[in-house]
Every structure is written in structure tokens, then in C-alpha cells.
Amino acid sequence: xxxxxxxxxxxxxxxxxxxxxxxxxxxxxxxxxxxxxxxxxxxxxxxxxxxxxxxxxxxxxxxxxxxxxxxxxxxxxxxxxxxxxxxxxxxxxxxxxxxxxxxxxxxxxxxxxxxxxxxxxxxxxxxxxxxxxxxxxxxxxxxxxxxxxxxxxxxxxxxxxxxxxxxxxxxxxxxxxxxxxxxxxxxxxxxxxxxxxxxxxxxxxxxxxxxxxxxxxxxxxxxxxxxxxxxxxxxxxxxxxxxxxxxxxxxxxxxxxxxxxxxxxxxxxxxxxxxxxxxxxxxxxxxxxxxxxxxxxxxxxxxxxxxxxxxxxxxxxxxxxxxxxxxxxxxxxxxxxxxxxxxxxxxxxxxxxxxxxxxxxxxxxxxxxxxxxxxxxxxxxxxxxxxxxxxxxxxxxxxxxxxxxxxxxxxxxxxxxxxxxxxxxxxxxxxxxxxxxxxxxxxxxxxxxxxx
Numbered sequence: 431x432x433x434x435x436x437x438x439x440x441x442x443x444x445x446x447x448x449x450x451x452x453x454x455x456x457x458x459x460x461x462x463x464x465x466x467x468x469x470x471x472x473x474x475x476x477x478x479x480x481x482x483x484x485x486x487x488x489x490x491x492x493x494x495x496x497x498x499x500x501x502x503x504x505x506x507x508x509x510x511x512x513x514x515x516x517x518x519x520x521x522x523x524x525x526x527x528x529x530x531x532x533x534x535x536x537x538x539x540x541x542x543x544x545x546x547x548x549x550x551x552x553x554x555x556x557x558x559x560x561x562x563x564x565x566x567x568x569x570x571x572x573x574x575x576x577x578x579x580x581x582x583x584x585x586x587x588x589x590x591x592x593x594x595x596x597x598x599x600x601x602x603x604x605x606x607x608x609x610x611x612x613x614x615x616x617x618x619x620x621x622x623x624x625x626x627x628x629x630x631x632x633x634x635x636x637x638x639x640x641x642x643x644x645x646x647x648x649x650x651x652x653x654x655x656x657x658x659x660x661x662x663x664x665x666x667x668x669x670x671x672x673x674x675x676x677x678x679x680x681x682x683x684x685x686x687x688x689x690x691x692x693x694x695x696x697x698x699x700x701x702x703x704x705x706x707x708x709x710x711x712x713x714x715x716x717x718x719x720x721x722x723x724x725x726x727x728x729x730x731x732x733x734x735x736x737x738x739x740x741x742x743x744x745x746x747x748x749x750x751x752x753x754x755x756x757x758x759x760x761x762x763x764x765x766x767x768x769x770x771x772x773x774x775x776x777x778x779x780x781x782x783x784x785x786x787x788x789x790x791x792x793x794x795x796x797x798x799x800x801x802x803x804x805x806x807x808x809x810x811x812x813x814x815x816x817x818x819x820x821x822x823x824x825x826x827x828x829x830x831x832x833x834x835x836x837x838x839x840x841x842x843x844x845x846x847x848x849x850x851x852x853x854x855x856x857x858x859x860x861x862x863x864x865x866x867x868x869x870x871x872x873x874x875x876x877x878x879x880x881x882x
Contacts (some may be wrong), residue, residue, distance in 0.1 A: 442645075445629070454475075457475040457476065460473075462475060463475050463478050465479070467480060467484065467487075469481055469484075469487045469848065470487070482504060485503035485504070485739055486503070490503060491503045493505050493507070493508040494508075495508060495512065496510055497515045498515070510531055510532055514531065518531065519531050521533050521535070521536040522536075523536060523539055523540065523543075525540075525543045526543070526844045538559070538560060541559035541560065542559065546559060547559050549561050549564040550564075551564060551567055551568060551571075552573070553568070553571045556664070563820040566587060567664055569587045570587070572664060574587070575587060577591070577592040578592075579592060579596065581596075581598075582599070584686075596784065603615050605617050605619070605620040606620075607620060607623055607624065607627075609624075609627050610627070625644075627855075630643065631643050634648075635648060635651055635652065637655045638650075638655070650671070650672050653672070654671060657671075658671060659671050661673050661675070661676040662676075663676060663679055663680065665680075665683050666683070673833065678699070681700070682699070689703070690704075691707055693708070693711045706727055706728055709727040710727065714727065715727055717731070717732040718727050718732075719732060719735055719739075721736070722739070722828040722829075723828070724828060726743065734755065736754055737755035738755065738841045743755055745757050745759070745760040746760075747763055747764065747767075749764075749767050750767070751755070765784055766781040768783050770783065773787070773788040775788060775791055777795045786821050790838050793811035793812065801813050801815070801816040802816075803816060803820065803822045803823075805820075806823070821840060825840055829843070829844040830844075831844060833851045846868055849868070854867065857869050857871070859872060859875055859876065859879075861876075861879050
């Protein structure tokens, strides 16, 4: 091929040594895709891209890494992979100094700083920095699941989700920790596990002094203080500080629960939830309260429980100033300030601020009692009612009234009981101004003003 003078594109001023290369490049601007895959009908602007694509159908991977034996279909991909072993990342972002092995990855990353989102969804108007992200997003509207598991026929939007799912079917754990000999199905899970053996945490949060092993973990943590929530669910618009939390949340929409308990066949969306659940069968409660000796399966539950003893209420309502020990209780409380009740019962037309409250209410019409006590076989419409009932079988009453020495299973029962001694009546009827010690007594009273 005869070498020509430099050829320049009219749009981007990119130059080429050969006219044929210029002609091929111009196809990327014209959106022409003359090369079509015979197997899946996917179209390509360049013949070389079609050739690379065909290897995905043949599953041919002739290029093997001599370090970890990982195989690749293209020689270029092997070269890029070898950089991970040498820890070479020659392309540096000038904004945040993050490093990349490939120039294309740096270009994609720079779009995050520029906040450019040229690719817009025609259905919902959401913008994306890259075309492939728009294509993936569009599958949410079409409800297509092009990546199907050959074992259980489950479909997935993304290929990576299918690959992660396949590990559920594989019981092999070929990646072994050299320190404690624990096995993992995936290499990335082993890498994450190795940090548990490393006690060095050089990255310190300037606000709360918490230490982290990685700078990226510190950055994620910092979002808690700034209250930024950059990760948004495409389906319900709920916002999250961490991408991992968004991924867990997405399982609530797909209703995927791949982790099943061998003892009771209960299923879970997350493996960690299954592990915690298994402790209930073994009756293991490794975390014990030093005040009342109550045991817990999780450390987080013990921390929340300790707030009952200290009386701390770190979560405060910005509207009325009321404090709560748990964030979940604050979120529930916020619905009392909202007058909107968009979830309507089709049977009695009663409105509810939350969908889960409507679902609980529907059991009153169905008269179903799906939550059964294993001790006395009594049924309950709601799970929380079953939990409360179980305390009647538990003779342990660690919460003692200082005035009359009566014992209670739960601290909120003790608090309610104390109102008898103090003669406080904080719950007032808005119709007749009659006062009550307990909220449930007020609710019963309100029925006297209705025709129910």
C-alpha cells in the first residue's frame, strides 16, 4: 500500500497516514455499519471489529497469560491484562489523579468530571455519558433479558450480572486464601477477603477519624458526611451514597433470591443475609449486651440495642425535632408528616402513605394468618405481631420497673408501663380533647366518634 500525505478528518481534525484508514474512520461519524455478523445480526462500521466480535461466538481464546493462566481472544487484551500484574497504569486523570491501564478508560472516566451526558433516553429523558449505558438502561423499559442462564433459564440485562449469577451454580472454590485456607469461587472475592488479614488502615477520615485500607473506601465513606447520593435507581428514583447499596436495592425490583437456607428453605437475595439467618438455626448469638446480657446474631443489632440503655436518639426529625434511636424508625415517623396517601385499598378505600402498610392492611380483609408461631401454632397477619407474641413464651424479662419491680421483655413495654406511675397522658383526641397514656388506647377511642 502506497503511503500518502497526512489525511485529516473535517470534524475532529484527527489525522491518518493512509486514505483507506481515513475512509474507515469516517464510517464512525456517518453511523454506517456495513459489516454484519451472520450469527446474531449485530452490525459494525469496521471489518476488524466484526472479526473480533466473531471470536465471542467461537469462544476461541488463543492468548494465555503466563502469570495467572487467564485466556483472551485478542492479543491486545492480553497486553492490557499483563499491565495489571505489573501494576502499570500510564494514563493519569489530571482532575483526580486516578490512573488507568488504557487510554479509552481514561476518556470514559473524564466524562464523569465533565458531567456531559449526550446520550438521552427517549422514554424517560435520563441522560448518559456513554452509548452502551443508554442501551443497557433502555432494557429496563423494554423488560428484555438478553443474557440467559443455560442452567436455570433466568434472564439478565447485563452480561456481567449473568456471569456473577453463574457462580451460584458452581460449588467450586478454586481461589484459596493462603493465610486461613478459606475458599472462594471468584478471584475478586478472595482479594476483598485478604484485606481482613491486613490491619493497616492508612486512609483516615478527617471528620470522624475512621480508618480505611483503600482510598476509594475513604471516598465512599466521605459521602455519608456530605450526604451526597450520586447513585440513582432507574426504576424508582431512590438515591444511594454507594454503588454497592444500589446493587443490593435493585434485587428488590427483580425479586431475585438465589440463596436458599438448607434448614427451612427460606430464600435470600444476599449471601450475607443467609449467613446471618443460619445463626438462628444454630441459636448462636455471639454479640452480648454487657448491661442486660441479651444476645444478638449481629454486631449492628447490639449497637442499636445499646441505645435503649443509654437513651440516645441520634436520628432527629427536622420537622418536629423528635429523636429516634434507629434510622428506620425516623423514616417511618416522617410519613406522619406527609398528608399524601397514594396507596388506596380497593376493598374499603382506606389510604396509606406506604405500600407495605397497605399490604399489611389487606390481610385484615383476607383473614390470612401466614406468620405461624412454632411453639403454639397461633397465626398472625403481620410478622411484627408474631415477634411481639413470641415474647409471651419467653420467660426472660430483663427490663424491670424501678417503682413496682414488674418485669418486661422489651424496653418499650416498660416505658409504656411507667406512664401508669407518672400519670402522663401524651396522646390527645383531636375531637373531644380526651387524653390517653397509650397510643393504641387513643385509636380504640377514636372508633367511638365514627360510625364503624
